[in-house]
Amino acid sequence: MSARPRPKVPRPKVIVTRRLPQPVETRMAELFDVELNLDDSPMSAAALADAAGRCDVLVPTVTDEIDAAVLAAGAAGGRLKLLANFGVGVDHIDLSAARAHRIATTNTPGVLTDDTADMVMALILSVPRRLGEGEKLVRSGEWLGWSPTGMLGHRITGKRLGIIGMGRIGRAVATRARAFGLTVHYHNRHRLPAEVESELEATWWQNLDAMLARVDFITLNCPHTPETHHLIDARRFALMQRHAYLINAARGEIVDENALCEALAAGRIAGAGLDVFEREPAVDPRLLELPGVVLLPHMGSATFEGRQAMGEKVIANIRVWADGHRPPDLVLEEWV
Structure with a gap:
């Protein structure tokens, strides 16, 4: 207008x-x-x-x-x-x-697209490779040296990444993910143009639940709105594969943090990388104790x-x- x-x-x-x-x-x-x-x-x-x-x-x-x-x-x-x-x-x-x-x-x-996408990719890399745990082990003074079975994690190459929200940041994450050998899947309110899907080699899922059941990593790149509040709740954690990882550098309120803690404690998902929290700056104390979790102080744009x-x-x-x-x-x- x-x-x-x-x-x-x-x-x-x-x-x-x-x-x-x-x-x-x-x-x-x-x-x-x-x-x-x-x-x-x-x-x-x-x-x-x-x-x-x-x-x-x-x-x-x-x-x-x-x-x-x-x-x-x-x-x-x-x-x-x-x-x-x-x-x-x-x-x-x-x-x-x-x-x-x-x-x-x-x-x-x-102006924050690349910075946030870099942070998402850093979390995707750090959680399955247990970088947070490894860093803590070295600082503790308890590391006894290299071992054939020490600090084993999982590679990301060849895995499937599900992106929720394919705006500027989601697309930047997809570009980075392809360079690391991840297959890109996404859920968005509207499907991307065919030429964009082809460029990103991305598969669209109209049904979020269907995508969650099929990917190895889930990253949240959508805004927090009434519609996305607790978008990832106990029901949706139950849909995910037990080896799946959740990455959130968007808004903490998109995830039901209590349900996340319960899913992690029960082994319903393998781990999480979080740069945001539901009640910032408060962090659920269970997250501080659970293995397989990387926690950052809302520094995606920093x-x-x-x-x-x-x-x-x-x-x-x-x-x-x-x-x-x-x-x-x-x-x-x-x-x-």
Whole structure:
């Protein structure tokens, strides 16, 4: 849709909820009336509501719960018109409330594709080869040296990978997986064009349950939505092969973490590689004790280059909005 003419907002008041890369913060200070969070402490709900009530643009991150109360405070303040999210996922933002209050929402798509796909591939490699266990063994001082039967794992070449969500990241994972000799299968709301399937040598499964029963690795690369909440639950763990591995570098809430712990403990699946958790930063203590599990602190996008690019997208979205035009990365369907 074409944008409605809007007045420009010279040097808008911008509040950033967490520390961003220094070059990004410096550029923001040059362009906007910016308020930074220099100690990087997560803001409470009350602090977020206060910030929303006195700025033109709020720059939240995945750790901030931008709910209806926060957005109502922004609307009551009469200034908040843009949520320039520092991140791709927006499941922490109440988009319905943002739409109701006519607060535009942007994100930072595309810049984290390779970083996240690299992390997914790292987990695919590390879990069956027991790299986490091996590293802990060396650090413990209990390693007695090489043995013909020591630290045996499984190769990935020749195995089947099932990708749930074949967007930018899913396709990047598929490209990497083929280079390691994995056969690519995928489940997506919509089937990819034939030429893309051919390029990726990917097999589409319309029925997710059918795919889960046939692959050796499952990687989650879909967003967290009401439809994907606990997409992988106890019923679906029961469908998987006992030698299968689950990889999740998307959102923790896509997996029923209690069901995952039970499946791992019972040997219903062989292992898991997790970069995200259902109740971050809390991690179910059972995961800390179970073998065959690699745990990472939500670092899939944690590269200097990626975070810098995210900041540049945030700045671009704010500048275009402040000039009275449609931001390039608008999340809401309509222009507000």
